[in-house]
Amino acid sequence: MDDIIEPPFQETYPTLFENFSEKAADESWFGMDDVEYCELPQIDLSRLHFWNLENDEDGSNSEDFDKCRKEMAVAASEWGFFQVVNHGIPQKVIKNMKYEQKKLFHQPFCKKAEESFMNLSANSYRWGNPTATCLGQFSWSEAFHIPHTDISRLDECNRTRSSIGLFATKAASLAQRLAECLGHNLGAKSSYFRDNCLPSSSYLRMNRYPPCPLSFDVYGLMPHTDSDFLTILYQDQVGGLQLRKDGKWLSVKPNPEVLIINIGDLFQALSNGVYKSIEHRVVAHSEVERFSAAYFYCPSHEAVIESFSKPAVYRKFSFKEYRQQVQKDVRATGDKIGLSRFLL
Numbered sequence: 001m002d003d004i005i006e007p008p009f010q011e012t013y014p015t016l017f018e019n020f021s022e023k024a025a026d027e028s029w030f031g032m033d034d035v036e037y038c039e040l041p042q043i044d045l046s047r048l049h050f051w052n053l054e055n056d057e058d059g060s061n062s063e064d065f066d067k068c069r070k071e072m073a074v075a076a077s078e079w080g081f082f083q084v085v086n087h088g089i090p091q092k093v094i095k096n097m098k099y100e101q102k103k104l105f106h107q108p109f110c111k112k113a114e115e116s117f118m119n120l121s122a123n124s125y126r127w128g129n130p131t132a133t134c135l136g137q138f139s140w141s142e143a144f145h146i147p148h149t150d151i152s153r154l155d156e157c158n159r160t161r162s163s164i165g166l167f168a169t170k171a172a173s174l175a176q177r178l179a180e181c182l183g184h185n186l187g188a189k190s191s192y193f194r195d196n197c198l199p200s201s202s203y204l205r206m207n208r209y210p211p212c213p214l215s216f217d218v219y220g221l222m223p224h225t226d227s228d229f230l231t232i233l234y235q236d237q238v239g240g241l242q243l244r245k246d247g248k249w250l251s252v253k254p255n256p257e258v259l260i261i262n263i264g265d266l267f268q269a270l271s272n273g274v275y276k277s278i279e280h281r282v283v284a285h286s287e288v289e290r291f292s293a294a295y296f297y298c299p300s301h302e303a304v305i306e307s308f309s310k311p312a313v314y315r316k317f318s319f320k321e322y323r324q325q326v327q328k329d330v331r332a333t334g335d336k337i338g339l340s341r342f343l344l
């Protein structure tokens with residue numbers, strides 16, 4: 001019994017699942033079969049010559065560089081999502097992280113749920129959704145939500161710490177460069193992100209979606225937008241990520257060779273609504289487990305988010321204020337209200 005790895009979803013939230021069985025079970029509110037696949041805009045980052053930018057003195061690549069930045073800005077405003085190739089995070093780094101991620105999640109539930117598991121802070125391990133008021137707000141998944149600087153506390157073995165740490169470090173520098181490119185198009189100072197975002201303010205979230213017997217009726221991850229500047233997402237080959245474009249849900253084709261970038265609420269506010277923080281969700285698979293890892297690029301709590309162009313669509317707010325409002329709304333309604341709270 002004690003070696004079961006799956007969280008006790010149904011046992012812990014009996015009322016949510018009981019209510020479900022009383023309702024017509026065949027009235028599923030999302031049909032996976034009806035959802036079309038989409039091809040995300042793909043951006044080749046080799047043109048940014050990230051790693052030797054300072055040495056690129058003759059400027060011969062600047063045309064390519066500008067083109068790449070523009071493509072990113074168009075994708076951020078039309079889709080809020082794009083995928084990147086030649087992103088500079090070696091496949092080996094991703095593979096090692098995924099291996100360690102799987103090892104962590106495959107430990108018994110009772111160990112993962114221990115307060116001091118792996119020396120992580122108390123609320124790092126999350127599963128289900130304790131604030132869900134109905135099944136539509138439930139998430140059939142588990143996650144380790146780790147502030148970047150807490151990775152160094154992971155005590156298991158050096159390999160776990162270094163593999164996860166290396167992925168996070170590479171993701172942090174990729175996130176900063178992407179944010180700088182996207183910020184450039186808005187007229188942000190080149191130091192804006194370096195000044196406001198430190199590794200200590202960003203998070204790594206490793207997700208696991210166990211096979212779900214009610215996969216037509218329960219989400220793997222409920223619909224949401226991310227509360228950061230941007231997210232770097234690695235997903236494995238299983239699939240299930242969907243995004244909402246022009247009122248329609250679309251499935252993202254899984255491709256473990258690419259990284260997915262999505263715009264978060266803070267970039268939407270900073271860009272005065274030009275870049276879109278798009279709602280997304282994960283549809284659970286009935287038989288296969290799925291893994292993903294998201295790096296949330298966030299500013300410090302004190303950072304004030306205010307758009308560069310006027311008239312402003314949103315009132316200025318600090319990241320701390322934003323998070324507190326989100327938490328308050330989630331506690332009260334089971335869901336996040338988000339940026340619309342700050343509309344002028």
Ligand SMILES: O=C(O)CCC(=O)C(=O)O
Nearest residue numbers: 205207235241282292294
């Ligand atoms: O697992 C995925 O593909 C998406 C994860 C996600 O949206 C999140 O962790 O915020």
Ligand SMILES: [Fe+2]
Nearest residue numbers: 224225226280
């Ligand atoms: Fe997300």
